[in-house]
Structure formats: C-alpha cells, structure tokens
Amino acid sequence: MTGVARNRVLDWIKTNLFSSPFNIVLTFLLLFVATKLLWNFLDWAVLRAVWGGDAETCRHGAGGACWAYVRDKARYVLFGHYPYEQQWRPQLFVAIFFLLSLLTQFKRFWSKYLTAAWVVLPLGAAGLMWGGFFGLTHVEMEEWGGLPLTLALAFLGISASYPIGIVLALARRSEMPVIRALSVIYIEVIRGVPLISMLFMAAVMFPLFLPEGITISKVVRAQVAIIMFASAYMAEVVRGGLQSLAKGQYEAADAIGLSYTKKMVFVVLPQALKAVIAPTVNTFIGLFKDTSLVFIISLSDLMFTTQASLQDADWLGFTVEGYIFAAFVYFVFCYFISFSSSRLEKELKV
C-alpha cells in the first residue's frame, strides 16, 4: 500500500467515523453493539444450528436455529397442496419466471421476442399447472399454492393494473366531466379503503352479485380485487407523471395535428411513464407484498403455507425459523424488483 493510498483510507475513516469526540464514542459503541448482535445471530443461525434430521434432533441440538425444519417443510411452503408427484410443474413455473427476470436484466436481450416471451411463457406455464392435456392430470386452481400462487397473483396484478391505471389516469385528466368524475370517484374510493375490505368483498359479497348458476373461482375473484386495488394506486402514479410533463409537449403535439391517441401514445406517455419509474416500481413492490393478504380469505399463498407448516404437531416451536424463511423469500423478490428498477432507470438515463 502506498503512502498516498493509506492516507486516503485514513482520511476516509476520519471524516466518516471519527470526525468529533462524540462520533468517536458513538462509533465504538455502535461497533460493539452491532458486532455483538451480529455474533449472537451468527451463533444462533450458523454455529449452533441444526441443519438436518427431524424435530427431535433439533430439540436435543445446541439450542441454535433449526434449519432442518426449513429443509423438511420448504417444499410444502413453496408449492402448497399441489399434488406431490406433479410438483415439477410449479417448479418449472417458478424457473421460467426466474429465467425471464434474469434475461430482462441485460439490455442486449431486450427485443420483441423477450416481450413476447413475457406474454407467452407465463401463460404457457400457467397452462402447464392447469394441465388436462398431453396426459397431464388436471389440477384445480384451489390446489395451487405457495410461491407460484403468490407470483401469479403479483405478475397478473402488475401486468393488468399498469394499463388500467394508465387509462384511469388519462380519464382523470380528460376534458369530459362525466369521465373525469367517474375516474375520480373510482380512484378515491378504492384508495380510501383497506385492501382487506376489497378481499372480503371478493370472498363473501361478490358471489351474491352474480347471476344464479355462474360461479367464479375464489382465486380469480381475489385476483380481480387485487387488480382493482392496484389500478387506483397506479393511476395516481401515472397522473404524477402526466402532471410533471411541460405544457409545451402537449401544445407541440396538438400543433402538428396529432390525434388524441397518437399524442398520448407517441409523445406524452413515453415521457410521463419514464419520469415515474421509481414510484411505479414502489407500487409494484407494494402489490407484491400485499398479495400476502389473501391469506386472510384463506387462499393458500406463500403466507398461508408458511402458517400452515408451523402448525404441524411434530414441528411445533420453530416459528422463528419458518418466518425467517418466508421473510427471506419475500425480501429476495422485493429487493430484486427494486434493484432492477434502479438499473432500468440508469439504462433509460432518466
């Protein structure tokens, strides 16, 4: 290490950690507390943890985390009640999502084909889970559970609420008073109530509003409720983008005689949507987390299977391990979405 480099390091440490007597004390105190906490956690989660075996091995272990529990239950938590021998189907479903998300990370793969893949592959994967062709047994939607259900609810929720949100936002800024009023009422009412009340409606109220003889599966009803809910929030985000656009853009588009549709599609929306990438992604992350609420109307999403796995009499008492596992899965997805969005913003040079 050269003298200059060492000085730079020392300077950095000095300005960032030891700039005043108070900061010196604080830094040491924090270091002490943080190290201790981290050590305790590592001690519990790694050093004294039990990695295999059954519940008894865990109870007679060194008092650390019982990852054997996660090993035993992971498959149930991730894929729920889907017939055990058929679980390669939901596994493929999840793998396809992973692959697509990974490819989307790199700009050189961006093409019409990737967009088409995003439409075709998830649908194909859902068809695969549904079955009923090529000798695949049909699996009722009620039996889909765990991660695929969470992913499907979130993915369909995002891809449907985005366009609906745009339409609602445009309607809210429309010159036609009736359209504007309806849009405002819809957006404000939905944003004013908790998602649970929407899910309750989907679960126990909506069926009564269907003509006799028509039933819609509960999963679909919950999905519609989530889309309706997210659309209202999406609409407000898009509206922010529309408002941020300079008036001149609208006037210029009008001046060269573009129709309303052309003006919006080629001039206004591309700029407006680009300007609000960050809040859009935040709404998506919110939606992803909110899918966990379908637990309350007993759909077997990831949250539900986690809770159910904790009630196994053989494995009582490993609640924290179960929750940490579920939290980890949710965290990875949410963090991944926000990570890719900041990459996207850089790629598009906002």
Added chain:
Amino acid sequence: MRIFIAVAALVFAAMSITAYAGKTLDAIKKRGRVRCGVSNGLPGFSSPDSKGKWKGLDVDVCRAFAAAVFGDSKKIDVVGLSAQQRFTALQSGEVDVLTRNTTHTLSRDTALGLNFAPVNYYDGQGFLVRKALGVKNARGLNGASICVIQGTTNERNLSDYFRKHKMKYKPVVMENNNELFKAFMAGRCDVFSTDASGLAAQRSKTKKPSELVILPDIISKEPLAPAVRHGDDEWLDIVKWTVYAMIAAEEMGITSRNVKRMKKSSDPDVQRLLGVIKGNGKAIGLTETWAYNIIKQVGNYGESFERNVGKNTPLKLARGLNGLWTTGKNGLMYAPPLK
C-alpha cells in the same frame, strides 16, 4: 379504449365461468361431480392426508352424495372453507352442500336462507385445559383467558354460559382454527373452547395428548348437520335421505362388507333400501341402487363413525349421543322408514 377492451377480454377469459340452468341436481349432473364445502382441516371430520386426499366423517357424507347421484363415491370436489366464507359459498352456489360441522340453529335456518338435512353428528361445546392448571370443571374457569373461534355458535354460547353463572372471561378470538389452537398451545389462553369433537380432534394432533384434559361440562347443544340452499326441495330430499340411508343401514345391520349378501335378505325393509323392491329410487329421482351404492362404497353410519372418529382413531370418541336409538343407551340416531 382498445387496450381496455383487450384487458376486459383477458379478464373474462381468465374467469372459469360454469354456467348451468336451473336446479342444483341438474348442475351436479352436468358437472359430473358433487361440490362439498368442508372445514379447513379438522382431523376426523375433514382433513387432507399427507398426499392431499380429504378424509373424515364430513367427507364421507359428501362421498355418499356422490355415490347416490353417480354411483361413484370418488366424484367429489372438496372445498375447504373458513367459518366466515361457508355460508356465502353455499348461498352463491360455489358449493352444492355444506358438510362442514355446521350447527343447526333457528337463525341460520331462517335469516341465512339455509335448509338443514338430518343431524350427522350430535355435539356439544366443551373446554380443553392443560392438566397442570388443576381445573376440575367449568365453574372453576372464572377470570380465565379463553380461545374461541370467530363466527361460530361457540362464541355466543360461551358468553351465554358465563353470563348465566355470573362469571367473567377474557376472549381471544381468531378466525383460523389451527392458528388459534397454536396460540392456546403457546399459552396465550388458559382454555380452548369448541365442540367436544373438535377438542378431541385438536388434542389428538398434539405431541402429548395426555397433558391436556377435556372438562366434563358440556355447555351447549350442537347438532351438526349438512346444509343446502333454501328453495331447492329436490336436492334437499336427496341430501336428507342419503344421511338417513346410512343410519337405516346400520339399524338393519347392513355394512359395506355384507351388503351384497344382504340383497338376498327376506326383510322387505332391507329389500326396499337396497332397491331389490323398486320404488324408492324413482321417488327420490335417482337410480334404484342409490342406497346400495352408498353402503357399498362408503359404508353405514357406524362404519363411517368408527373409521374416522371412533375408539381406534386418535380421536377416541365414544358413540354416546351418536349411537343408534335401538342400543338402549342414549343414542339419538333414528332414521324414518325408507318406504
């Protein structure tokens, strides 16, 4: 606008609309399966085994309906329902029949628009406590924290009982049966209260059932019966007589094993039940072998009871009120004549 139409089209495509015309039975026949709403996992009554196959007393009744309608007890769709959703699921036609340990009460029969079939399990609400607590009976529960399931008759019985005896309690109320029991096991409540059968079922799931005791007091009447929608008598008849057929079979000593032999019985009642003497099937709108199929594939009431909740199961329930009226003990199971 075009986007909107496309989205609307997508949404509709995603809906699995199963339109049917008219009555429940027609719908069932068209679908090829009977849809039953059951409890979301109550051992002995309805719970999925490790391979996801539903089992239990309530599931057996459902299988009996399928045997009666299709001659094949496997043609069922079982839908797990929470206490909150069970009635809407039935009212809206999501399920054809509710076999979900639902108590027959006046308000449910009237204001909820349900019709109840005969009782398939006579139950009563009881209390489960830890043995270490040293409580001997329900009168010793003054001031206790009690875990009770939301939206059940149990919730109201509990408040009635404590009001009557001028005692107090602290309710801990959750909708999810299993989660509530977990809270009880963790020590959040002193007492877990639900139907006595439910207590036995929950206790059977624990590691050391002997550490928990069910108090001798039964504080309510809980006649659990299948329920159907108001206003479809044809379907109600089938549900009603399916339950009776299982009881009648036990009265006559017909089991799934001897049913083939019993066809040759000289007893006209047996002959009518098994369709040797024709008439019953036509009257009820099914094939003449409807009851034969039930008994052959599902068994009589006693068989179903012993298989799911009886002495040799983890629940270890005695027949008690659910014994036949003919045994001379205090059994209440009594089938009207099937003629």
Added chain:
Amino acid sequence: MHYDASGKGIGISSLWRDVTKRKYTIQVLVLVGVVVLFSVLINIASDSLQKQNIASGFGFLAREAAFEIGETLTSYSAESTFGEALLAGLLNTMLVALLGNFLAVIWGAVVGITSLSHNLLLARLARIYVDTLRNIPLLLQLFFWYALITEFLPAIRDALNPVPNVYLSQRGMFFPMPEWGATHGWALVALLVGGIAAIFLYRWQKLRQQHTGQLFPFYRVAAALLLVPPLLAWLIGGAPVELDVPVLQGFNFEGGLALTPEFLALSLGLVLYTGSFNAEIVRAGIESVKKGQKEAAVSLGLSRSQALRLVVLPQAVRVIIPPMTSQMLNLTKNSSLAVAIGYPDLVNVANTSMNQTGQAIECIVIIVFVYLSFSLMTSAFMNWYNHMTRLVER
C-alpha cells in the same frame, strides 16, 4: 356518409364523427353503461337474497350481539347491541391509529435524521433497517411479533418483573395506574389551561419577534406552563399516590393497565413498518433543501441548530407533510390486518358480526363507509394544508 359544408356530420353518424358531439356521445354511453351495470348487479343480489330468504337491511344493528370482545374502551358487554359492538371496534381502530401514527412519525423522524448522520456506521445501520422492513410484508411482520410475544415471553405465573409492579408475560404487559380521583380531574383541567396559555404565548412571541426582532425563550416557558399547573393542582389535592396495581389473581393479572399481546404486536408491527417509510420521507425531505440554504443561514450568523430549526426544517416540512399524511392513512388502513392476529378492531368485529348475522353486504358497507370518511377527512386536511403553505410568489 353525408357531410355538410363545414365538415360536420349529419344524422346519427355525426354523433361519432363530429368531434364535439362525440365527447357527449362517449360520456352518455359510459354513464349509461355504469348505471346499467350497477342496477343489474343490485337487482341480481336483491333477487337472490329474496329468493333464498336471506335477511337484509341494517336492523340487526339494534339486536343483542351476545358475543364478548377481548378489549374495549367502552362499557361493552355481551348484552350490548351489534351497533355498540361495531362502535367498540371503531374506537379500538382509532386508538391503534392515533397511537401508532404518533409513534411512527417520531420513530420515522429519528431514523430518517439518523440515516443522514455524519457517522457513516450509524447512517448505514439506519439504511439497513429501512431496506429490510420495507421489503417484507407487514402481515408477516405482525405474525412474527405476535409469535415472539406469545411463544418466547414467560408464562403468566413466571412473568418478568423488570420494574416493581410492571409485569411482562406472554399474556401482555401490565402496568400500575393511578387510582382515579377528583384531584386527577383537576390536574387534567390545569394541563388544559396551561396548554391553551402556551398557544397564546406562542402567537404573542411570534408577533413580537416579527415586530421587534427580539427572541423569546418560548420552549422553556411553554414546558413550565404545561408541567407546573398540573403538578400544583395535584399537590393542593393532597398529592394522592394510591396506585391501581396489577395483581395475579387466579388465571390472570387483575387491576392496573393491561396491554394485550394482540395490541402490542399490532402497534409494534405498524410503528416499525410505517416508521421505515416515514424515515425515507424525512430523509428525502431534508435532502430536498438545497445546501446553499443552510450555508447562507450559517454565514448570516445563525448557529447550526438555529439554521436547522429556522431555515432547513420549515422548507423540508413542506415536502415531508403530504407523503407523510398518506403514510398516516396507510397505517390506519393497515391496522385492519388486526383481524389476522385477533385484535378486535373495526374489521375484526365487523367480521364476527357478519358471521353471526350472515349479513355480509351490510357489514362490508359499514367498513367501507368508515374508512372512506377517514380518508376524506384526511384529504380535506391536506387541501387545507396545501393552501396554507403554498409558496406565495411575488
């Protein structure tokens, strides 16, 4: 297709071809569509309710509820009506919302300011906290806290006793409360009087400062105004010190103030989760104030704390308040997750009521109505606030 000289359409087709008429056509069509849709839905529902003989209407609100509620702020009992049960639930919701928001704003401000600390380690830790909690569903966090309280705290008979008369167990926290007497009432009145006096003092000193430039040690005097009168009233009343102490009787602690595990888990979860969002808002708000503002203030001779208090914060607050208000509303709406861990808030009680009466539509309408009024009140406040703080440009 016929067109007249001005290019406007004639006849029916003009309703679509003519740009001005088209606007009316679209609106009428959409409006008719919405009205038809709703009336069809309502028709179907009332039809099937009638056909199946299902009760409807709000008459059930006056009927006896006959179920107990775990914790209430009112004198609710099983003899009360469904209406009173829902009211008790509403008050519980408001309690959690008020307390939760109060704590979440403070906690958010603390973490937000911390994440801008000059001490990099401290700032990093704050960032880790924010990033972690924001990316995990609130429901999961609530389950986690609930499990932590009910499974890892000792049983009630071995309750932790960190401070005399304060107990901590898996049944919650138990505190002593002063035995309520007339003296406490007078102390409360004195506190109120002191508070009002403080408000007038604030106005007066502000006016004086604007006119003369003189500074007044407002915060110290205001603190005295708030503390001294209640203390005096309490001393004059004979300084009663009787405490209502929690005592283990039979199954549970009796007396004192009890905070149930459901309440604790819900409040803790909501505060920590919403706090992480509030922290981001506070951080962004402070960062939005240009550096030059602070430097200018310091070069004018203001101290660092004065610069922060008089120059930076007033500008930051303008940016912070709108998103913070929507977070407050979010916390209020999220308190409905109480239903999952059994805290009797409005949604939970409404859920019980719809199970007992079977009147799902009515109960959901009540939930929607209540939350909508919360949200409308908040919007009204926001509009008023935006109006008050808009930049007056010359």
